[in-house]
Amino acid sequence: MTAFKDCALAFRFSVIERLPEPPSPYAAKGTLVHRALELLMWQEEPPDRTRGAALRKLAVAVPEVLDSDEYRGLCLSDKERSDFVDDAVSLIDNYFMIEDPNDVRVLGTELRMSAQLGSLRLSGIIDRLELDGDELVVTDYKTGRAPGANFEQSKLGGVHFYAFLCSEVLGRRPDRVQLLHLREPLVISTVPSEQSVIALRRQAGALWSAVVMACDREDFRPKPGRLCSYCSYRDYCPAVGGDLALLEASAARAGSTARASGPDARL
Numbered sequence: 001m002t003a004f005k006d007c008a009l010a011f012r013f014s015v016i017e018r019l020p021e022p023p024s025p026y027a028a029k030g031t032l033v034h035r036a037l038e039l040l041m042w043q044e045e046p047p048d049r050t051r052g053a054a055l056r057k058l059a060v061a062v063p064e065v066l067d068s069d070e071y072r073g074l075c076l077s078d079k080e081r082s083d084f085v086d087d088a089v090s091l092i093d094n095y096f097m098i099e100d101p102n103d104v105r106v107l108g109t110e111l112r113m114s115a116q117l118g119s120l121r122l123s124g125i126i127d128r129l130e131l132d133g134d135e136l137v138v139t140d141y142k143t144g145r146a147p148g149a150n151f152e153q154s155k156l157g158g159v160h161f162y163a164f165l166c167s168e169v170l171g172r173r174p175d176r177v178q179l180l181h182l183r184e185p186l187v188i189s190t191v192p193s194e195q196s197v198i199a200l201r202r203q204a205g206a207l208w209s210a211v212v213m214a215c216d217r218e219d220f221r222p223k224p225g226r227l228c229s230y231c232s233y234r235d236y237c238p239a240v241g242g243d244l245a246l247l248e249a250s251a252a253r254a255g256s257t258a259r260a261s262g263p264d265a266r267l
């Protein structure tokens, strides 16, 4: 959703050109911990959602994730794999410092939702939907560092997106959306309002218009900043000394037709 705003050129590389990205250990860690917690919630009933049960789910999830086609390319040595899993264990331990999973009345996990906004189809995955008393709550697990105070508001944009999806698909706005930052650990929680959902609709529409205009003008500008350190497309990006000509060579090699097909509406 915010990728175009973060950097239009990186958005072009990812969504328009569909350049492959090398597997990310950060994404793999997130997938692994999400999967372990998903198994814990679905395969165990209270009061059996214990730390021991969570670690057994993690053990199941490790080969499922790290030996998958998506992440096999990480090529972790035995030591690196062991450190990787140890870090996932510490994230699970932190999770138990934030909440008792036996108190969670789960309605669904990893819920794929899509909603139409004019000609735009918006899709997202909700990590966990639950009831807290009569309140409908959306929970999102985060395994990276929590945003600093300056970036907290922008990250909450994603929260309002979840609220928008629930409103459209379930016909009910969540009473609360919470981000469980497992690294710190820390909970960032907010109460979406009718106004915040309306604002999300307006922003998404404006963003989509900007994407369409950028496509028409073939004008995707780089936006150098802190995200450049993690960017997979540095080799192509002139803003950090890369060469856009490499893109043509890469597209020719791949016989890419993606560019002609225009942007993917899943922001």
Ligand code: SF4
Residues within 6 Å of the ligand: 007, 008, 009, 010, 222, 223, 224, 225, 227, 228, 231, 232, 233, 234, 237, 238, 239, 240
């Ligand atoms: S390196 Fe930075 S400026 Fe260049 S595409 Fe990536 S995020 Fe954008």
